[in-house]
Amino acid sequence: MSEQKLQQAIERLKSSNVRITPQRHAVLEFLFNSEAHPTADEIYKALEGKFPNMSVATVYNNLRVLRENGLVRELTYGDSSSRFDSNMSDHYHVICEECGKITDFHYPPLDEVESLAEQVTGFDVSHHRLEVYGQCKDCKEKKAVNH
Amino acid sequence: MSEQKLQQAIERLKSSNVRITPQRHAVLEFLFNSEAHPTADEIYKALEGKFPNMSVATVYNNLRVLRENGLVRELTYGDSSSRFDSNMSDHYHVICEECGKITDFHYPPLDEVESLAEQVTGFDVSHHRLEVYGQCKDCKEKKAVNH
DNA sequence: TAAACTAATTGTAAAGATTATAATATAATA
DNA sequence: TATTATATTATAATCTTTACAATTAGTTTA
Numbered sequence A, B: 001m002s003e004q005k006l007q008q009a010i011e012r013l014k015s016s017n018v019r020i021t022p023q024r025h026a027v028l029e030f031l032f033n034s035e036a037h038p039t040a041d042e043i044y045k046a047l048e049g050k051f052p053n054m055s056v057a058t059v060y061n062n063l064r065v066l067r068e069n070g071l072v073r074e075l076t077y078g079d080s081s082s083r084f085d086s087n088m089s090d091h092y093h094v095i096c097e098e099c100g101k102i103t104d105f106h107y108p109p110l111d112e113v114e115s116l117a118e119q120v121t122g123f124d125v126s127h128h129r130l131e132v133y134g135q136c137k138d139c140k141e142k143k144a145v146n147h
Numbered sequence C: 001t002a003a004a005c006t007a008a009t010t011g012t013a014a015a016g017a018t019t020a021t022a023a024t025a026t027a028a029t030a
Numbered sequence D: 001t002a003t004t005a006t007a008t009t010a011t012a013a014t015c016t017t018t019a020c021a022a023t024t025a026g027t028t029t030a
Helices: A001-017 A020-031 A039-048 A054-070 A111-121 A139-143 B002-016 B020-034 B040-047 B055-070 B111-121 B137-145
Strands: A071-077 A083-085 A092-096 A104-105 A126-135 B074-076 B082-083 B092-096 B102-105 B123-137
Touching: A001 A020, A020 A039, A020 A054, A039 A054, A054 A071, A092 B111, A104 B074, A104 B111, A111 A126, A111 B102, A111 B123, A126 B092, B002 B020, B020 B040, B020 B055, B055 B074, B055 B082, B111 B123
Parallel strands: A092 A126, B092 B123
Antiparallel strands: A071 A083, A092 A104, A126 B123, B074 B082, B092 B102
16 A cells, blocks of 8 residues: 555664564565554464565564554454554554454544543543444344344 | 442352352452452462462452353453453543553543444444553652652 | 252363574674 | 674463363252
8 A cells, every 4th residue: 555654664663773674574564554453473474475484573573663663553452462553543443242353443532531530540641542342244244144 | 348249249140050169259359359450360369378279270260250240340451461350330440551550430431432433333332441541640759759 | 968960179281472582694884 | 895783583481361180069959
């Protein structure tokens, strides 16, 4: 997709003295082209073909570097492994409890909640996270068919 | 605290044919008296004195049973282990990024977000989760002293 | 109250995700 | 192209949670 965004990200890394290796480039590119919020293992498997010798540790290392440089976000839900999202714009997620699919959706940032939390608890608030859970269209339809 | 709530919980378990063993009673009681949202391991360590032979598997089993019966909630944040909350009323959490402390706070349920998510994504929404992150009072003060 | 039945506990092993480590390879730079 | 620091690889270790089989113990019923 947006080749420009990818180039910007690479410049950002370079200016932080992060080396652009083929593996790192591939992880970054894969995430930028994915809307599926993949896990580390899914990224690893997706790049196996191109990099047969790549270690899974490399994927984890690079995800950490990308996260530390503000290029991807780590999403931790109830399930066992983290998911990664290169969409750093303000948005929330709706998660299907049936099949695990994660869908983006936009809503005005909940600034009121943050400021009330500050007042009530005395915290300095930095950010919040919100996820909505339910059943996606596909899973609804599948159930309907089986009846 | 509320001895009555504990008795109600026990009745609820009995009516679901869940046996009340000393270990199970202790896990339940500990959670009902705790406001600290403990991990499974913290519960295990807290009960070690009373039950020197208790297995950590017993703690996990009981937490699962309590969760399945709607008596505790499992909280999964970015850190490695789940936390458990016996406060089943509608409330949100503010989490200190410094020390990990979790503080309850109340806010009207975000029904609007849920209904917008339904419209936009076509999901059947069942619930949502929201956490606010920041720095707690104590950690702020500690930092101020060190300057 | 005792026997019988079923569920719970225990101890240990296994699974799965992630991190640590040390040796080797390689990107960036002068 | 030589140098140097960083990244990668392969593997082991760690940590949380679950699985399993044997034993123990609630609960029910005769």
